Amino acid sequence: MIKRLIILFIVLAPMGAQSQSQAVRDVFDKMPSGNKYFFYPSTLRALSGDSKQFLEFVKDVENIKLMIANEDEKEAIGLLDVKKIEGALTTEGFTEMMSLREGNARVIVLEHDGTTVALLNAKNTLGIVELEGQINVAAGLKMLQEGELPIDQFKSFWEKEKPKKKSKEDAKQNKNN
């Protein structure tokens, strides 16, 4: 279920972010490099499988930045409470565009002044997404209607690339650096 949320989070949540908010930048700066992913058009093409709709959906996307932290990393870098990030975004003027909660996992997308930020908070995972460029709404709609989401490709990517469990000392060391 969490994987599905993450996939939804990557694919649907950010609608056209232009730049990071300060709160997002702060979180990205704290994260070890192994927890940050950058999806460029070539990466997205590789993840698309044979889905023409997905390719159409992301054709105008310049890049997607994704940060994922597990429970230990969240603790080590002081991100225990995603509400704090949400609060900081709200203080910057962000307001909710959409949210989805299932069990204790929640995705929220906020927007302010042309910047869109998506937060994923699940029991063991915190995720933040920023997208530059535009998604093709009609292609996304068609893809969802036809169930053409390249879920298997994203699952494979996630299994291969998901953050390895690091010790708190490692994470703290990274924070200090």
Add this chain to the structure above:
Amino acid sequence: MKKLVFIVVFFVPGFLMADNDKGVLSSFFQKYGDNQEFTYVNLTPKLFEMFATMDSEEDEGMINLIKSFTSVQLLSADSTGKSNAYYKEVQNLIDGNMFDELAVIRDGDENVKILVKEANSKISELLVVVSGSHNFVLVDMVGNIDLKDLKKLSKIKMNGMKYLEKADEKN
């Protein structure tokens, strides 16, 4: 919960809004939005406004349909023993709020009620309430939806929406 509900989202023109953007059941959604028994989805007017600025030449019919939405909220519980209680609670909130019954459907162990606030063939609020032996679904769509587009809405892959096709046949 079997699957995450994949949601389809879109836009809205800035005219002919419903009485309020959140619908008459906002208190119900507030009450149960954080309840772990439910999956909760909230698509706000801000989202639809943002989609309205995006151009698309594809699937114009569906896109135009979605332009007529202002907000969408969904609560869905796949395993609950309180389905009847939720159903009655929703009914109490609806009573006296000028809704017309568009269809009442019995499908297996599910009782489905589709209600609309409608004037001049335009729906300002559409409710789909599904109560089964172990499941409950509530969909609340606010906007300016053409009555003849109900069948198109049934193609949206969201819990409860399939019944709109039957409602359209009965209508």
